[in-house]
Structure formats: structure tokens, C-alpha cells
Amino acid sequence: MDDLDDVLVAARAAYADRRWANAREGLGAAAAGRDLPGVDLALLHDAAWWLGRADESIAVGTDAYRELVADGDPRRAAWVAIGVAVNHLLRGEEERGLAWLGRAGGLLADQPECPEQGYLRHLTEVEAGLDGPDLEVAAAAAREVRALGRRLGEATLVACGQLGEGRALLRLGRVPEGMALLDQAMLAVATGELHPEWAGDLYCNTMAACVELGDIRRARRWTAATEQWLATVGEAVLFRGICRVHRAQLHLVAGDWGHAERDAEAVCRDLADIHTAAAAEGHYLLGEVHRLRGEGTTAEQAYRAAHRRGRDPQPGLALLRLAQGRTEAAAAAVRTALVAEPGHPLRRAPLCAAQVEIAIAAADMPTARKASDELTETATTFAxxxxxxxxxxxxxxxxxxxxxxxxxxxxxxxxxxxxxxxxxxxxxxxxxxxxxxxxxxxxxxxxxxxxxxxxxxxxxxxGARPDLRTLADSVGAAPGGLTAREVEVLRHLAAGASNRTIGTALVISEKTVARHLANVYTKLGVTSRTAAAAVAFARGLAPPTPAAPPRPR
Missing domain, CATH: 1.25.40.10 (Tetratricopeptide repeat domain)
Structure with a gap:
């Protein structure tokens, strides 16, 4: 046995122990001194992936695929092709990712029933189907994946099927059934029965499901469990970054905006070239932190970065426009975002919550009531x-x-x-x-x-400066439950401004001004501009009209 043989043996052992950096270094050194067989190139491809080196993983995986095909090992070649496909898909390179999945499918088409077929179906029919129009089809495919795993004694495949069906049922509103399946899948993870890359996928999917449902307590528990698991698998750049996304979301809810900002910045940095959607979410979360602090320019830059990476910047951007006094722009933004999500009640929920706030500010009570009713229905369904x-x-x-x-x-x-x-x-x-x-x-x-x-x-x-400013502006205790915008309209009215002048001053349309005034009259119990102005003067919402100077004789 020569020195390169020793290096290769040590590298294989490092891979088995999940010491990815050592495995990559050793396998890389061996590859520089000789032509490695496809099985060892496959290990190097995988080690690079764990370390977040997507370009290297793709390049080595391509070589491993060719060697394994040439060696007549279609199952291992398909497994590598699936890994290369995942690299491309996570980076948003859909055409290349689908092409590699097609290669895997071609290799497996004539093979006897095997686990690789199940993992391919999980990606192409279950995970892809969860974002499609027919969740029942995705759930049925997940059941078939689980059945295949049981026939083959492949625990990881069984857990993937349970996870996929559970997520489909959750989105269908069958929450107890869906959660029961997720719990079964995660029990297999907790007992250490699963391949580590798929265990990480299950952790990430479970955290995402809890956040999507608004189950904050469960999301916190699974985020903590994921962090414990990460300590057992080495660097795991991808999974650590996804965990940071959810941790940032939870920090934001908990009011720990500094930690949310730091985690989101780390996500944007570490996953920029690995997982486009996660990096986009990191930018969106940075936008939220800056918006809540009143840092409008920085927030808008973060929302733009999220949008550039494929993440709809709503409802954050719409709420930023509202804070800037651009109520009509805010209303249009959240309205079009809702149009783009016609069949996804959980995705629509935060948009509906924002639309209620924006519509009330715009004195559009029919829209506010409709959005509130939809949000109530969603909350009742998903609990x-x-x-x-x-x-x-x-x-x-x-x-x-x-x-x-x-x-x-x-x-x-x-x-x-x-x-x-x-x-x-x-x-x-x-x-x-x-x-x-x-x-x-x-x-x-x-x-x-x-x-x-x-x-x-x-x-x-x-440090919520916009909310403090809003409260300071409302110290005058608006009568009748008037909103801040309605008070602004009333003040201008009391100063003698016409609807057109009020609209120009507040950057809203005359139609919106008229809606605001209709609400003002109703809430104050008056029927004329003069009576409304009198209430404004009496409650200190507008300075009294100065007395007219005496007319010269």
C-alpha cells in the first residue's frame, strides 16, 4: 500500500465519520495523484456539498456520474445525478436540475424496484407537487413512496413519504392528521435511523411547516432540536443556513431584532450561491427588521434584494409604503400579491392581515372586512x-x-x-x-x-420608532375611533381645504378623500363639513380659525 492508498483509506474513514472537511481534503489529494473510481468521486462530490461548495460538488458529481455509468453502475450513477440535480435546483437553476433528474430517471427506468426510484419520486412528484394545484395527488405519491420504503426496508424513504403526505394534509387543512405524520417521520430522525442528508431535509421541512401554520411554540421546539442535530453532522453549511432562516423568523416574532438581523445577514452571506430561496428569505427578513425600526431606505433595499432572488417582497413592502403615507401604493401592492396566490390560504394569511391594516387606513371598510373574514376562516381551518x-x-x-x-x-x-x-x-x-x-x-x-x-x-x-411616532401624533385622542389618516383628512378639512387640495397634500385620490370623509361623518355623527370642522376645533385636532380682522369703514 503506497502513501496515496493511506490517504484514500483515511479519507473514506473521515467521510464515514461525517468529518466532511477531512474527507474532502483527503479525497482531493488522492484525486490529484491518480484517477479515482466513480465511487470515491461520489464521496468527494457529497463532502463538497456538505461544506457548501456547490460549484465543486457539481463538477465532481458530473465526473462521478460519467465514471459510474461507464462502470455499469446505474443505481449509484442515478444517486449522484439526483445530488447534482438538487444542487442546481436549490440555486434556482431549474432547467439544469430537471435535466439531471431526467438522467436519473432514464438510468432507473429498467432497474428492479430500488430505493433510488423512491427518492426520485419524492423529489419529482411529492416535493414538486406540494407547490402544485392538486395536493391530493402529492399526498397519494407520498403514500406510494412510503409503501416502497417499507417493502425495501428503507427507513429514510418511509420517513420521506410520511413527511410528504403530512405536509400535503396540513395544506389541505387536515392538521391533526398531517401533524401526526410529521411526528412519526421525526421520531425516525430522532432515533438516528436515517441518512444524514435526508434527516436534514426532514428537519428543515418540519420547521417550515410549523412556521407556515403559525405554530410558534412547535417551531421553536423543532428549531432547537435541529440545532442539536447539527452538532452531530459536522459543518452542514446548507442545513445550518436554513436553520438560521427559521431562527431569524422566530427572533423577529420574539422582539429580538438584533439577533434576527445577525442571523438573516449570515443566511444572505452563507447561502447566496447555494440556496437561492433561503437567501432571498434572509433579505426579506432584513427588510422587516429595518422597516420595524423605521429605516425605510435600508428596508427597501433589502426587499429589492429579496425580489431579485425570486421572493415576493409582500406584505413587508406594502406595509412600508403605508408607513410612508403612500396608502394607495400599499393597497395596490397587497391586492396584486393576493391575486398571485389564489389557492394558497396559508400564504394568503399574512397578506390578508396586512390588507386589513391598509384598507382601514384607506377608509375602504368593505375590503378590510373581506380580508378579515378570510383570515378568520383560515385561522379556523388550520388552527x-x-x-x-x-x-x-x-x-x-x-x-x-x-x-x-x-x-x-x-x-x-x-x-x-x-x-x-x-x-x-x-x-x-x-x-x-x-x-x-x-x-x-x-x-x-x-x-x-x-x-x-x-x-x-x-x-x-x-426600537420601533415608526410606532412611537404614530402614538405621539395621536396624543390628541381622536374622537369616534378615527384612524390616524382620518384625523389628517379632518385637520385639512377644518383648515378649509377642498377634497382635491386634501388629496394633493396627502398624496391620495379625491375618491379616497371622499371615503375618509364619509367615515369621519359616520363616526362623529355629523352630516356636514362645517359640523365636522367644529368637532375638530372642539377636540383640539385643529387650531381654531383666527378671527377675521375688522373691515375698514
Missing amino acids: GPALAAAARQAAGAVRLAGGQAHEALSALRDACRAWRELGAPYEAARVRVLLAAAHRELGDDDTAQWERDEAVATFTAL
């Missing part, structure tokens, strides 16, 4: 705690904006309690602002002040 909290918040906001402060109280209290139990301080504080307005409208000024003080304390601790 996610965060979805339920958002639905109750939206329902309360709509009732409050419609002059139904008494009816709004119950929904807003439910929402505030739910957000607090979920450890979501920012959302709880936003609900407290609405509660303060409801109590004030009902004449309970003490409770209104307490709710407002709690909101101010939370916004100050978080």
Missing part, C-alpha cells in the same frame, strides 16, 4: 396559534374602525392575550394601541392610558 391571534386582531381592528368599540374589545383582548402567550411583544403592543383607542372611545380613559403606556414601553424597548 395555528399565531393565525388565530392575527385573525382576532384583524376582527377587532375592523370593528373599532367601524365605530363598534364595544364589540371590538373582546376580539382585541383575545388577540393581546394570545400574542403575549406566544412571546410576541411587538404584536401585543400593536394590539394595546387598538385597545387604548377602544377604551377611550367608551369613556374609560384610565385603562386607555394604561394600555397606551404599555405599548410605548414595549415600542421603546424594541
Whole structure:
């Protein structure tokens, strides 16, 4: 045995022990001194993938594929082809990825029943089907993958089938059944029965499902479990980065915006050339952090970076436009985003929540009520705690904006309690602002002040400058549950401005001004501009009209 043989033996052992860097170094050194067989090139291709070296993994995988085909080893060649395909697909290179999957399919078409066929079906029929129009078809394919795994005694394939069917059922609203299947799949992961690359896929999919459902507590538990698993598999650049995405999402909910920002920046840096969708989500999360802090220019740059990588920047960008006073742009943005998601209620849920807020600001109560009703229906179907909290918040906001402060109280209290139990301080504080307005409208000024003080304390601790500014602007205690935009319109009206002048000043259309005024009249119980102006003067919302100078005799 020569020195290169020793190097190769040590590299194979390092690979078996999941010491990816050592395996890559040894296999690379061996490849520089001799022509490696396809099986060893396949190990080098895989080690490079674990280390996040996508270009190297693709190049070595291509060589391994050719060698294995030439050696008459179609199953191993197909397995490598699947790995090369995944590299391309994660980078958004769909045509190349599908071509490599086609190569794998061609090699496996004439083979007896084998695990590689099941993994190929999992990618092409189950995972691809989860984003398609017929989730029942994806669920059926997942059941077939699971059955194949059982016939072949392939535990990883069984778990993949359970995961795929579970996610399909979750999206169909069959939450208890779907969660039961995810729990079964994750039990196999926890016992160490699965191939590590597929175990990582199951962890990532389970975290994503919990976040999608708004099950924040379960998402936190699985994120912690994923971090523990990552400690056992070496560097695992891809899976570590995906875990950081979910960790950033959870930090954002928990009000730990500094950690959310750092995790999102790491994702953008580490996964830029490996996983386009995850990097795009990292940029979107950076946009959210900057928006909440009032850093509008930086937020817009982050949203643009997310969009460039294929991530719809909504509803964050729409809410940024709302904060900038561009209500019509915000309404148009969230409306078109909803049009683009006609059959995905879980994807529509955050858009609906944003549309409620934007529509109320635009005095478009029919749209606000419709979006709130859809959000309530989604929360009822999928039973996610965060979805339920958002639905109750939206329902309360709509009732409050419609002059139904008494009816709004119950929904807003439910929402505030739910957000607090979920450890979501920012959302709880936003609900407290609405509660303060409801109590004030009902004449309970003490409770209104307490709710407002709690909101101010939370916004100050978080650094939520836009929310603090909004609260400061509303110190005058708007009557009748008027929104901040309605108060602006009322102030201009009291100064004698026409609808056209008000629209120009606030950068909204005359039609929107008219809607705002209709709401103002209803909430104040008046029927004329003169009467509305009188209320504005009496409540200190507009300076009194100066007395006219005496006319010369």
C-alpha cells in the first residue's frame, strides 16, 4: 500500500465519520495523484456539498456520474445525478436540475424496484407537487413512496413519504392528521435511523411547516432540536443556513431584532450561491427588521434584494409604503400579491392581515372586512396559534374602525392575550394601541392610558420608532375611533381645504378623500363639513380659525 492508498483509506474513514472537511481534503489529494473510481468521486462530490461548495460538488458529481455509468453502475450513477440535480435546483437553476433528474430517471427506468426510484419520486412528484394545484395527488405519491420504503426496508424513504403526505394534509387543512405524520417521520430522525442528508431535509421541512401554520411554540421546539442535530453532522453549511432562516423568523416574532438581523445577514452571506430561496428569505427578513425600526431606505433595499432572488417582497413592502403615507401604493401592492396566490390560504394569511391594516387606513371598510373574514376562516381551518391571534386582531381592528368599540374589545383582548402567550411583544403592543383607542372611545380613559403606556414601553424597548411616532401624533385622542389618516383628512378639512387640495397634500385620490370623509361623518355623527370642522376645533385636532380682522369703514 503506497502513501496515496493511506490517504484514500483515511479519507473514506473521515467521510464515514461525517468529518466532511477531512474527507474532502483527503479525497482531493488522492484525486490529484491518480484517477479515482466513480465511487470515491461520489464521496468527494457529497463532502463538497456538505461544506457548501456547490460549484465543486457539481463538477465532481458530473465526473462521478460519467465514471459510474461507464462502470455499469446505474443505481449509484442515478444517486449522484439526483445530488447534482438538487444542487442546481436549490440555486434556482431549474432547467439544469430537471435535466439531471431526467438522467436519473432514464438510468432507473429498467432497474428492479430500488430505493433510488423512491427518492426520485419524492423529489419529482411529492416535493414538486406540494407547490402544485392538486395536493391530493402529492399526498397519494407520498403514500406510494412510503409503501416502497417499507417493502425495501428503507427507513429514510418511509420517513420521506410520511413527511410528504403530512405536509400535503396540513395544506389541505387536515392538521391533526398531517401533524401526526410529521411526528412519526421525526421520531425516525430522532432515533438516528436515517441518512444524514435526508434527516436534514426532514428537519428543515418540519420547521417550515410549523412556521407556515403559525405554530410558534412547535417551531421553536423543532428549531432547537435541529440545532442539536447539527452538532452531530459536522459543518452542514446548507442545513445550518436554513436553520438560521427559521431562527431569524422566530427572533423577529420574539422582539429580538438584533439577533434576527445577525442571523438573516449570515443566511444572505452563507447561502447566496447555494440556496437561492433561503437567501432571498434572509433579505426579506432584513427588510422587516429595518422597516420595524423605521429605516425605510435600508428596508427597501433589502426587499429589492429579496425580489431579485425570486421572493415576493409582500406584505413587508406594502406595509412600508403605508408607513410612508403612500396608502394607495400599499393597497395596490397587497391586492396584486393576493391575486398571485389564489389557492394558497396559508400564504394568503399574512397578506390578508396586512390588507386589513391598509384598507382601514384607506377608509375602504368593505375590503378590510373581506380580508378579515378570510383570515378568520383560515385561522379556523388550520388552527395555528399565531393565525388565530392575527385573525382576532384583524376582527377587532375592523370593528373599532367601524365605530363598534364595544364589540371590538373582546376580539382585541383575545388577540393581546394570545400574542403575549406566544412571546410576541411587538404584536401585543400593536394590539394595546387598538385597545387604548377602544377604551377611550367608551369613556374609560384610565385603562386607555394604561394600555397606551404599555405599548410605548414595549415600542421603546424594541426600537420601533415608526410606532412611537404614530402614538405621539395621536396624543390628541381622536374622537369616534378615527384612524390616524382620518384625523389628517379632518385637520385639512377644518383648515378649509377642498377634497382635491386634501388629496394633493396627502398624496391620495379625491375618491379616497371622499371615503375618509364619509367615515369621519359616520363616526362623529355629523352630516356636514362645517359640523365636522367644529368637532375638530372642539377636540383640539385643529387650531381654531383666527378671527377675521375688522373691515375698514
